Amino acid sequence: MEAYFDAARSETAAPSAELMARVLSDAHAVQAGLIAPADKTTTRRPSLRQAFRALGGWPAVAGLATATVAGVWIGATQPDAMTPYTSFLQQDAALYQVDLPSGAGFDVDEGTL
Amino acid sequence: MPLDMLSDISDDVLLTRFAKGDAVAARTLTLRLTPRVLAQAYRLLGNHAEAEDVSQEAMLRLWKAAPEWRLGEAKVSTWLYRVVSNLCIDRLRKAQPDGLDTIAEPEDPGDGPADVLQRQSRARALQSALGRLPLRQRQAVVSRDLQGLANPEVAEIMETSVEAVESLLTRGRKALSADLIGRRAELGFEDG
Structure with a gap:
């Protein structure tokens, strides 16, 4: 049987470029999901700190x-x-209501008050 | 960092780096593990397209398991082989009504030197005979004799004892030998 096993071991199926691309694409998609929640927490804290600093x-x-x-x-x-x-x-x-004496006007003459 | 500089870094360390967003770790693990996963899936299924689908699914499960992976606790390749093995068995069990004997011979690779052709013929003959083995025996023979894993690792993958693996291997090899004996002359064994 060893001759068969040797032959089979040397004839290994090679992954296609398409499979490698699919696997890598999955990897990046999963990684993006793993990193995104961490980003949210790290951006929230700096924004509070920035507001604190902006106030003085x-x-x-x-x-x-x-x-x-x-x-x-x-x-x-x-x-x-x-x-x-x-x-x-x-x-x-109301504070805007003012009683004026009769005959009083708002004329302003030169030299008088 | 160039990929060849990561060749000494273990799979589990790379996996924890992957979980932290390291794109180079993702690429290195893809290049390192996908060919092994595909080889195992192909030997169990005997069909390249299905083996590629299983490989993608197994690798996706690995990516998803990365955040909870604990360094040194489990061997990444063993874990992965177990996932591949289970995915293949699920597929083979679903396809069982059609009969395992219907597994197609791999495609003829075309012309080449005589020894290459003979080796390819033997590999194809073995692949066909593997397709006719009971699932557990096939799993044991593929993991031990073709993937080159040690019996304790095969036992871990198959979630059974080492003694059970040894028994499956003995029966599997015997059945393969009986299956292939009629093709000895055709496959260049007429001298011995």
Whole structure:
């Protein structure tokens, strides 16, 4: 039998160029699928970092955070010191209505006020 | 990196590189493994077109298995031969109603020197006789005598014991010999 086996071993079927191309194409397709999810995670993190840097780093972000907290505090508690600035907003009268004395005009004469 | 520089790198290392997106590893593994896979598939199926389809499917399964591959745990070629073997057996079992004897003789390669022609005739005769062997015996003979794998590796591929492989080999070789004895003169064995 060894003569038959020798003959068969020396007559190995060779893969066609088309088969090699198909196998390689599958390999690249699978690789693309394996790499794509990793790309998503790696691009998301840099974008957050880039936004952080664009704002000016830790000092700027700390300032923004303080301003946000102060805004919330003022809105929620309305301290007395703020009342003169905010109470007029609650009046019913419209601020654009002005009573003028009769005969009053808007003439401006030279040399007079 | 040139492909020849990767010739010393093992299959499993290349496979982990493949999983990390290394295109050179993909090309090296394709060039290294596809011919072996095709040779095994062809010897089991006796049909080149079907063997190519099986080879592509087996290689695709390898690519998909790459992310979970653990270095040093399994031999890539053994794993691949098992996949090829199972795919071929599935096909042969589906084709069984037509009978295994209908497996066609490989194409005549054309003219050439006498010894080349004789070798090709013997190879074709063996391929036909393999097609008439029971599947398990064929699997064992192809893996051991034609692919040159060791018995323990054949046992792993066939998911059986080494003793069972030895038994299958003995019966397979005996059946092949009986099948081919009538063609001895035709195949240049008249002297012995």
